[in-house]
Amino acid sequence: MSQPDTKERILDVAEELFARQGFHATSLRAITGAAEVNLAAVNYHFGSKEALLDAVFERRLTPLNRERQARLDAVQAVAATEGRPLRAEEVLRALIEPTLRLYESGPGASSFILLVGRALSGSDELVRQTFLQHMGALFALLLDLLGQALPQLPRNQLFWRLQFALGATGHALRWAGGGLELPGGFTQPPSVEELIDMVVGFSAAGMEAPCP
């Protein structure tokens, strides 16, 4: 070890700046300056700017995905013991709720939420690819469970509706993370609780829409 955690301070600041300004718009100087560490520390501890981005994702996504996986398993188990099919609403909630609840786990996490919103919306291809490398397995499981919940929906339609739900969720995450200014001086953001209910309700209704 070194200082009261140089590595951690770099991760905290990088997370915030990548989220608020984007990856390309954030220089190593901005990161090391705000973290009050030396410019060379990033390359010493992480190897490169890209590897730093990967580390930012890895730190939060490893425990978060563990929790999401557990909740998806639980949803499956409950439906099985109750002898009923899965509901799209509970599957989506198992995915979305742990993510948005990160918001309550401290000020740093809200930046991460914003960063995930960014990655979900594919704003920056490098950010998106790095994010997807940590998400591949979960995405496949998600598609499978939603297929069980909506067996009448053609697989093609299912895929695209899930994309729309991810688009809506990504947008919600950017709001929750404080990444967007309200247009036209509108109302203040809702509570995390309300936002979860709103985006899950919206997405579930969209997924269950009658087939055209």
Added chain:
Amino acid sequence: MSQPDTKERILDVAEELFARQGFHATSLRAITGAAEVNLAAVNYHFGSKEALLDAVFERRLTPLNRERQARLDAVQAVAATEGRPLRAEEVLRALIEPTLRLYESGPGASSFILLVGRALSGSDELVRQTFLQHMGALFALLLDLLGQALPQLPRNQLFWRLQFALGATGHALRWAGGGLELPGGFTQPPSVEELIDMVVGFSAAGMEAPCP
């Protein structure tokens, strides 16, 4: 005039590169190189890189917004003569369909669709602000008409659901513009027609979801 339209060629190339790589990741040298014009031409014709971005939006958004406005007016008129309330589905379609139909108006337009998707998702704050400057009035009208279509929905809920719909639409636009690679080697993109129906159907169902 000069060459067979130096200014137009710069706009075409800038539109494509801003859409595919992002604003910050695109250098003036990349633009002028691909457009086969001199490096100094951008500053001569537009003044700065930011002013070029504004011109890219202005070129397509002025006629597009005129059409969207006309369609929203038409939807209102039809509902009035038929003596029935507005439907959320037709309001959303009046907004979304002209945008996605740009896709058929030539290869250049598909890049613009992708760029709008980018701007909608707030990936880059400068791109988003520039885009919003061209959209302010239409957004207010949209919120008003959706309020008429869903009078039982609290104004707060309405606002957020519209945000989710915009998130879903932005995601759809990025797919339609060819901006995202399909994860897990999935199926090919649907036709524009199908995509319009899917995203309008999804968003309308989400907006009309029962209030929690």
Added chain:
DNA sequence: GTCTATAGATTGATAGAC
């Protein structure tokens, strides 16, 4: 592990000849 110093490349913008 942390620091200074700097290499080496790239950027947006401009001056001035033609």
Added chain:
DNA sequence: GTCTATCAATCTATAGAC
């Protein structure tokens, strides 16, 4: 209007002293 040449700033990354 177009061109060359270049400035001044910025960037990532690294070498080498401590």
